[in-house]
Amino acid sequence: MTAAPERRPERPALDIEAIRRDFPILQQQVHGQPLAYLDNAATSQKPAAVIEAVSRYYREDNANIHRAVHTLADRATAAYEGAREKVRRFINAGSSREVVFTRGATEAINLVAASFGQRLREGDEILVSHLEHHANIVPWQQLCERTGATLRVIPMTATGELDLADLDGLINERTRLVSVVHVSNVFGTINPVERIVEAAHAREIPVLLDGAQATPHAPVDVQSLGCDFYVFSGHKMYGPTGIGVLYGREALLETMPPYQTGGDMIRTVSFEGTEFNELPFRFEAGTPNIAGAVGLGAAVDYLEGVGLERIAAREQELLAYGTQALESVEGLSIVGTAPRKAAVLSFVVEDMHPGDMGTILDHQGVAVRTGHHCAMPAMQFLGLPGTTRASLAFYNTFEEVDRLVKALAFAREVLG
Amino acid sequence: MQIEGQDFIAGFVPEALRDREPAPAIVETQERIAAEFEFLGDWAERYKYIVDLGRKLPPFPEEHRTEANRLHGCQSQVWLHTRMHDGRLQIRATSDAAIVSGLIALVLRVYDDHAPEAILVSPPEFIGRIGLASHLSPTRSNGLHAMIQAIRNHALEAIAPG
Numbered sequence: 143m144t145a146a147p148e149r150r151p152e153r154p155a156l157d158i159e160a161i162r163r164d165f166p167i168l169q170q171q172v173h174g175q176p177l178a179y180l181d182n183a184a185t186s187q188k189p190a191a192v193i194e195a196v197s198r199y200y201r202e203d204n205a206n207i208h209r210a211v212h213t214l215a216d217r218a219t220a221a222y223e224g225a226r227e228k229v230r231r232f233i234n235a236g237s238s239r240e241v242v243f244t245r246g247a248t249e250a251i252n253l254v255a256a257s258f259g260q261r262l263r264e265g266d267e268i269l270v271s272h273l274e275h276h277a278n279i280v281p282w283q284q285l286c287e288r289t290g291a292t293l294r295v296i297p298m299t300a301t302g303e304l305d306l307a308d309l310d311g312l313i314n315e316r317t318r319l320v321s322v323v324h325v326s327n328v329f330g331t332i333n334p335v336e337r338i339v340e341a342a343h344a345r346e347i348p349v350l351l352d353g354a355q356a357t358p359h360a361p362v363d364v365q366s367l368g369c370d371f372y373v374f375s376g377h378k379m380y381g382p383t384g385i386g387v388l389y390g391r392e393a394l395l396e397t398m399p400p401y402q403t404g405g406d407m408i409r410t411v412s413f414e415g416t417e418f419n420e421l422p423f424r425f426e427a428g429t430p431n432i433a434g435a436v437g438l439g440a441a442v443d444y445l446e447g448v449g450l451e452r453i454a455a456r457e458q459e460l461l462a463y464g465t466q467a468l469e470s471v472e473g474l475s476i477v478g479t480a481p482r483k484a485a486v487l488s489f490v491v492e493d494m495h496p497g498d499m500g501t502i503l504d505h506q507g508v509a510v511r512t513g514h515h516c517a518m519p520a521m522q523f524l525g526l527p528g529t530t531r532a533s534l535a536f537y538n539t540f541e542e543v544d545r546l547v548k549a550l551a552f553a554r555e556v557l558g
Numbered sequence: 559m560q561i562e563g564q565d566f567i568a569g570f571v572p573e574a575l576r577d578r579e580p581a582p583a584i585v586e587t588q589e590r591i592a593a594e595f596e597f598l599g600d601w602a603e604r605y606k607y608i609v610d611l612g613r614k615l616p617p618f619p620e621e622h623r624t625e626a627n628r629l630h631g632c633q634s635q636v637w638l639h640t641r642m643h644d645g646r647l648q649i650r651a652t653s654d655a656a657i658v659s660g661l662i663a664l665v666l667r668v669y670d671d672h673a674p675e676a677i678l679v680s681p682p683e684f685i686g687r688i689g690l691a692s693h694l695s696p697t698r699s700n701g702l703h704a705m706i707q708a709i710r711n712h713a714l715e716a717i718a719p720g
Contacts, residue, residue, distance in 0.1 A: 173601075495655035497633040498609075505601050513633045527635065527654065556605050557656050558613075 156452050161537050164189040164444075168537065175507025178542040183327050183486055183533030184511050185377045186358055188441075192381055195440035199433045206429055208406060222432050225439030226422075232442045233372065234363040235389050239421040242395075243435050246386035247354040248277040250373035251321070253388055253425060254350060255281035257398040258319065264290030267316040272298035272523055273326045273333070276516045278352045282321060296322065296338075298523055302329030302478030302488075309341050317347050321371075324362075325355035328515045328531065329478025330461075330486025332356075339368045348394060354378055358535070359457055359484045361450040364389050376434060381441035385434030388425070395421050402427040448536070456536040457485040464534060464543045471550050477529050485534035488515075491550065494557055496528045502553035503530075508546050571678055572714065581676035587668050588684035595688035604689060605657060612659030615666075618652035629704045634658045636701040640712040646671050647713055651705060658701045661690075665705060674713035682706055 162168050165187045170177050179187060199221060205214035207222050223238070230238045244250040262268075268282045272295050279293075286293050294312055297305040304322075313320065320342045325332050335351055342349045348370035356362055358379040364372045371394075376385040390398075400407055400418055404427040409417040418424045445453065464487050468474055473492035491499065500512035513528040514521045521528060532546055598604050622639035629636040634655030641648050649670045651662045668684060669677050685702070 495634055495657075497655045498657045500633075501657055502605065505605075528633065552602070556602050557609055558606070 156448070156456055156536070158456075158537065158539060161448065162539075164191070165537055166190055166193070172507045172509070173505050178508045178538075178545050180532040180534060180538065180542065180546060181509045181511045182358070182535040182538075183355060183378070183515075183531065185383070186380045186535055187537070188380055188382070188437075189444050191444050192437050192440045196382055196433050196437040199436045204433075207432055208423070218432055221436045221439075222430070225435040225442075228439040228442040229387055232362075232446070233357070233387075233389055234365050236365060237392055240389055240392050240395065242388040242390065242422040242425045243430050244373075244386045244388050245384055245431070246375040246377070247352060247373045248375075248386075250371075250386055250388035251277055251350070251352065252281045253401040254319075254321075254371055254373075254390075255285045257401045257425075258348075258394075259285040259289070260399055262286075262289040262291045262318055265316060266291040266318045267294050267314070268292075269294045269296065269312055269317055269320045269322075271296035271304055271322045271333075273302070273304060273328070273331065273520055274321075274323050274517065275327050275352065275354070276518070277354075278321055278323060279519065291318070292316075295519075298520060300524065301480055302326060302331050302520075303480045304331075304333050304338075306334070306337065309338065313341050313345055313347060315345070317342070317345065319348055319350060321350040321352070323352040323355070324372075325353070325359065325484045326478065326517075326520075327355045327486070328517045328520055328529070329480065329488055330355075330483040330533075331478060331480040332482040332484060335367060335369070343368065348391075355484060355486075358445075358453075360454040370394050376438040376441065379438075379441055380444060382431075382434045382437035385431045385438045387438075392421065395425070398425075400427070401425055404428045406430075453536045457534060460534045460536075460538055460540070460543065461485040461487070463540055464532065464546075467543050467547050468532075471547060472554075474550070477524065477526065487532045487534070488529040489532075490526060490529050491554075494553065496530045498557050499530050499550070499553050502556050503546070503549045506545070506549040506552060508542075508549045510546070572717070575675055575679050578675070578679040580680040581672060584668055584672060584676060584680040588680075588682075588687070591664060591667065591684045592687040601689070605660075608660030608664070609656045610660070611663035612653075612656050612661075615652065615659050615663045616650070618650055622650065623652070629701060629708055634701055636662070636705055638705060638708050638712075640709070640716075642674075642716050645673055647674050647677060647709075647716055649709060649712075653701060655701075661702045662705065664688075665702070665709070669709055674716040677713040678710060678717075 167187045203217040203221055205218040207219040226238050226241050230241050235241055270278055270282060282293050296312055299305050322338055324335050339349045350371035351369045353362055353372050353374040357374040370391045372389040374387055377383040407419050407424050407427040409419050468476060468487055468489055474489055477488040477490060496512035500510060503510055511531045515531060598607055623637050627637045627639050629638055634653050636653045638651040649666055653659045653662055
C-alpha cells in the first residue's frame with residue numbers, strides 16, 4: 143500500500159453532515175459498525191422529505207385519481223399530476239403529455255418493446271450495446287423472437303466504453319430503434335449518447351436512452367439530448383420503489399398502441415369497441431402508484447433543492463478520491479476507466495472472489511454490490527465472473543471511502 | 559438459531575421418514591463442528607477457519623464440472639456431483655469462492671457418504687450453531703442454501719421408487 147491520497151477540502155457550499163441527517167437510514171450501525179452504504183447504483187436511500195411525502199399522502203390525501211368529484215380525489219389527482227409536472231420540469235420535457243409513469247425503468251422499456259415493437263417485422267433490426275443492463279437486452283431479445291427481427295450490438299472496449307468505430311455500419315436501413323444506456327451501471331461510463339442520437343436521427347431512427355443511472359447524478363435534459371424515449375427509475379434517484387418514468391416524444395407516443403388496457407386509459411367503452419384516452423393516460427391502465435409518484439415528486443424537489451450541479455460536482459470529487467484510494471490497494475484493478483464517469487467504482491482484487499469480498503466487507507459495515515450487476519454480457523466480454531462495485535452518492539464521505547479501503551485490507555487478511 | 563435449519567427442511571421429508579430421528583452419526587459430526595467453532599473468537603476467526611477448510615477440500619473431478627452440475631442462484635459458481643455407492647450418497651462439490659468452498663467442506667463433512675434417508679432426516683443444525691444462520695437464508699445468494707437443497711434433492715431421487 144502506498145500513502146493515502148491527499149484529501150480535497152469539502153465544498154463549503156454543501157454541508158454533508160446536514161445532508162446525511164436528511165437520510166434516516168444512514169444513522170444506523172450494521173454488525174456493530176456505522177453503516178457505509180456504497181450500493182447506491184442498486185438503489186439510493188431516501189431522504190425524510192420523500193418518506194414523509196408518501197406518508198402524508200396516505201394520511202391526508204389518499205383517494206383514487208382522475209374520476210371522482212370529491213375533495214380528496216381532487217387533492218390526490220393534484221398530487222399525482224403535480225408530480226408529473228415536477229418530473230417534466232426535471233428532465234425538461236416539452237409537455238407533461240410526454241411523461242408516462244411506470245413501475246420503473248424496466249417497465250418503461252417493456253412498454254416501448256410491447257407497444258412501439260408492434261411495428262417490427264422480420265428482417266428489421268434493433269441496436270443495443272454491449273454495456274447494457276439486462277433490462278435493456280431481454281425485452282428486445284424477446285421482441286426479436288416474436289417478430290423475427292434481429293438484435294444487433296454496439297461493441298464495447300476493455301475500458302468499459304462503447305466502441306463507436308463502426309456505428310454508421312451498425313445503424314442501417316433495417317434499424318428500427320436504437321436503445322442504449324446513458325450511464326453504465328457496471329462501470330459508471332457516461333456514454334456519448336448525443337453522437338448516437340445524431341447518427342440514428344440522420345436515418346430517422348428513434349433512440350431510447352436508459353437513464354436509470356443518469357438521473358440521480360447530473361442534470362438531464364431530454365430536449366437537448368434529442369432522444370425519442372428516455373427511461374428511469376424513481377428508487378435510484380432518492381424516490382420510492384415501484385415508480386419510474388417513460389419519457390416519449392409526443393409525436394411518437396401518439397402513433398403507439400396501448401401497452402396494457404383497462405380503466406383510466408379509455409375515453410369511452412362499449413361492447414362494440416373502445417376509444418382510448420389521450421396521452422399520457424393511454425399508457426397508464428388501472429390505478430397507478432399514486433403514492434410512488436408523489437414520493438418521486440418529493441425526490442425531485444429534494445434533488446433540486448440540493449442542486450444537481452452541486453451533486454454532480456460532489457460525486458466527481460468522491461470519484462476522484464475513491465479512484466486514487468482504491469488504486470493504492472495492492473492487487474486491485476479498477477474495471478471501467480472511461481474518462482467520463484459517474485461515481486461508480488467497479489473493481490477486482492487478485493485472488494479474491496467478489497462474493498467473499500462482499501461478505502467480509504459487510505461484516506465491517508460496508509455495503510457494496512458484488513456479482514455480475516445484471517450485465518452478464520459485459521462481464522463475459524471482460525472474462526470476469528463478476529466485480530465488486532462501490533457506487534457513491536453525494537451523501538457518502540471521504541471517510542467512508544477510507545473505510546472501504548481499510549475493509550479491503552482486512553478482507554485480504556481474513557481470506558488469506 | 560437452530561430454528562432456521564429446522565425451517566429449511568420443513569416439507570422436504572418424505573412421509574415414510576417423518577417419524578425417524580436424525581441419524582446419530584450426522585448429529586455427532588454436527589456437534590463436533592459446533593464445538594470446534596466455540597473455540598474460535600470473533601467472526602473474522604470463524605471466516606479464517608472456514609477459508610482454511612476450503613483450501614483442504616478434496617479436488618473436484620474435472621469431468622463433473624459441467625453446466626448440468628452447476629448450481630444456480632449463487633454469486634459464486636458451485637458445482638455439485640453425487641452418486642450412490644453401497645447405499646450411500648457420495649457427494650463432491652467445489653466453488654470458485656473461498657468462503658463457499660469452506661462451507662462446502664463443512665457440508666461434506668456432515669453429509670457425505672451417508673444413506674440418503676439419514677441425510678433427509680438430519681437437518682443442517684450446525685449452520686445456526688456456528689453463527690452462520692444468515693448464510694442459510696434463501697435470499698442470501700452465496701450458494702449454501704442452493705447446495706443443501708441440491709443434496710437433499712439428490713437424496714430424494716436416490717430413494718424414489720422406480
